Amino acid sequence: MEQSVTVFSSFSVQDLSFLGEAALRTLWISFLSITIGSFLGGFFGWALYEMKIWGAIFLNPLLDVFRSVPLIVQLVLFYNFAPIVGLSLDAFESGLVVLTLYTSALVANVARGGIEAVGKPMRIASRSLGMSYLQDMRYVVFPIGARAIFPSWVGVALGVMKDSALVSVLGYVELVKASQVLITRTQEPLLIILVVGAFYFALSYPVSRYSAKLEKRWSQ
Amino acid sequence: MIRIDGLHKYFGDLHVLRGIDLEVQKGEVLSVIGASGSGKSTLLYCINGIEPVQQGSVLVDGIDVHAKTTDLNRLRQRLGMVFQQWNSFPHLTAIQNVALAPQIVKKMSKSEAMEVAAKQLEHVGLGDKLNVFPNALSGGQQQRLAIARALAMDPQYMLFDEATSALDPELVGEVLDTMRVLAEEGMTMICVTHEMGFARDVSDRVAYFHEGIVEEIGSPEQIFSDPKSEQTKKFLAKVR
Numbered sequence: 001m002e003q004s005v006t007v008f009s010s011f012s013v014q015d016l017s018f019l020g021e022a023a024l025r026t027l028w029i030s031f032l033s034i035t036i037g038s039f040l041g042g043f044f045g046w047a048l049y050e051m052k053i054w055g056a057i058f059l060n061p062l063l064d065v066f067r068s069v070p071l072i073v074q075l076v077l078f079y080n081f082a083p084i085v086g087l088s089l090d091a092f093e094s095g096l097v098v099l100t101l102y103t104s105a106l107v108a109n110v111a112r113g114g115i116e117a118v119g120k121p122m123r124i125a126s127r128s129l130g131m132s133y134l135q136d137m138r139y140v141v142f143p144i145g146a147r148a149i150f151p152s153w154v155g156v157a158l159g160v161m162k163d164s165a166l167v168s169v170l171g172y173v174e175l176v177k178a179s180q181v182l183i184t185r186t187q188e189p190l191l192i193i194l195v196v197g198a199f200y201f202a203l204s205y206p207v208s209r210y211s212a213k214l215e216k217r218w219s220q
Numbered sequence: 221m222i223r224i225d226g227l228h229k230y231f232g233d234l235h236v237l238r239g240i241d242l243e244v245q246k247g248e249v250l251s252v253i254g255a256s257g258s259g260k261s262t263l264l265y266c267i268n269g270i271e272p273v274q275q276g277s278v279l280v281d282g283i284d285v286h287a288k289t290t291d292l293n294r295l296r297q298r299l300g301m302v303f304q305q306w307n308s309f310p311h312l313t314a315i316q317n318v319a320l321a322p323q324i325v326k327k328m329s330k331s332e333a334m335e336v337a338a339k340q341l342e343h344v345g346l347g348d349k350l351n352v353f354p355n356a357l358s359g360g361q362q363q364r365l366a367i368a369r370a371l372a373m374d375p376q377y378m379l380f381d382e383a384t385s386a387l388d389p390e391l392v393g394e395v396l397d398t399m400r401v402l403a404e405e406g407m408t409m410i411c412v413t414h415e416m417g418f419a420r421d422v423s424d425r426v427a428y429f430h431e432g433i434v435e436e437i438g439s440p441e442q443i444f445s446d447p448k449s450e451q452t453k454k455f456l457a458k459v460r
């Protein structure tokens with residue numbers, strides 16, 4: 001009798017902390033993949049801008065694959081094929097690799113747009129002051145371009161945070177996976193999904209608020 | 221001294237500069253006038269090495285601008301340039317706009333660069349706008365900011381490419397006045413301009429450009445009152 005009580009039991013405070021831990025895992029994998037993916041994507045965006053022909057022939061089609069194949073398919077394929085080429089990665093590591101590449105592919109286009117947004121006359125003006133290519137990039141193109149693309153970048157970041165839910169298919173216990181476990185046990189899907197929704201909101205709301213504030217400050 | 225010898229410049233098949241010979245002495249103000257598309261901007265771009273050339277040479281204080289061994293970033297510190305579009309850095313305040321290049325190119329300390337910047341903004345009449353962002357400045361003020369930004373590098377020469385063409389008519393005067401002050405202070409200047417009054421009053425010499433060559437060059441009095449070339453006469457009749 002005792003046994004069946006623990007199999008189906010109602011939603012408790014411990015479950016909330018279980019979900020809280022899962023939310024931290026969602027946050028952690030999202031944070032890592034958005035950060036690394038943005039650096040990588042910034043580099044790809046620069047390469048697309050600077051190497052028009054090579055970019056069009058090799059880089060862009062490659063990035064297109066990451067952008068257009070559904071993320072869940074990429075995750076399952078990578079997780080199952082990685083061992084074949086001798087990579088032994090767990091669910092978290094596989095998820096991180098795929099999410100990072102996916103983010104970088106999305107950020108690449110955004111970043112290229114940012115460089116283009118600065119315009120040639122502005123860059124000629126900074127070069128005419130004696131700035132080197134790198135100084136122009138670092139002190140003029142980057143700050144102006146980054147501000148121009150910031151809203152789109154935030155959109156990508158929030159999207160990736162939500163998409164990280166798909167890593168649950170590999171068994172990584174982030175929010176969605178955790179909710180499935182709890183739903184099976186408590187048989188209270190509605191309540192748990194509401195709580196999970198609240199967690200996602202709590203993760204992304206500060207980001208979008210803070211970014212709105214930054215945008216306002218820059219446009220002053 | 222800027223010395224240009226037998227300069228030819230092509231954009232693909234388009235022969236834009238077709239043999240330019242020109243000398244600008246220290247302290248001289250040269251105005252360049254001519255029809256749209258005659259190659260005036262291109263000439264300025266060739267002088268500071270933004271555009272490569274196919275034939276001929278440009279010497280700035282004896283340095284061959286287009287030699288492979290020339291450090292263009294270093295050379296450009298001698299050549300301030302002001303464009304039709306003022307290109308203020310929108311993310312920086314006026315004083316930061318001016319201080320940026322002295323700091324990162326000339327490696328001045330921040331306080332030193334700020335001091336230079338404040339002085340140059342004062343110089344162009346923006347002493348009360350130091351901490352204002354460009355979007356709060358008028359076109360005329362932004363163009364003066366661009367002049368201050370170029371001057372802060374302590375250039376030996378200033379190249380102006382139609383510095384007043386994009387401005388509302390009522391803002392042209394303040395920018396021309398600033399350029400006039402520079403000329404009086406002895407700055408060596410090449411001014412591509414459509415402002416015939418400015419060319420006549422301020423220049424030591426005026427060059428009339430026609431289809432990629434210097435059609436006629438002389439004192440302002442001679443060019444405006446007694447042009448020798450038929451092309452010059454036609455052009456002047458049109459712009460008057």
Ligand SMILES: Nc1ncnc2c1ncn2[C@@H]1O[C@H](COP(=O)(O)OP(=O)(O)OP(=O)(O)O)[C@@H](O)[C@H]1O
Pocket residue numbers: 231234236254255256257258259260261262263
């Ligand atoms: N980057 C470029 N690529 C191709 N052609 C160009 C380029 N820049 C200028 N040209 C061409 O070279 C010619 C001369 O241009 P330039 O800008 O020097 O003329 P301009 O005398 O300054 O005219 P404007 O008074 O309109 O400024 C024009 O026919 C122009 O279309």
Ligand SMILES: [Mg+2]
Pocket residue numbers: 260261262381382
């Ligand atoms: Mg021009």
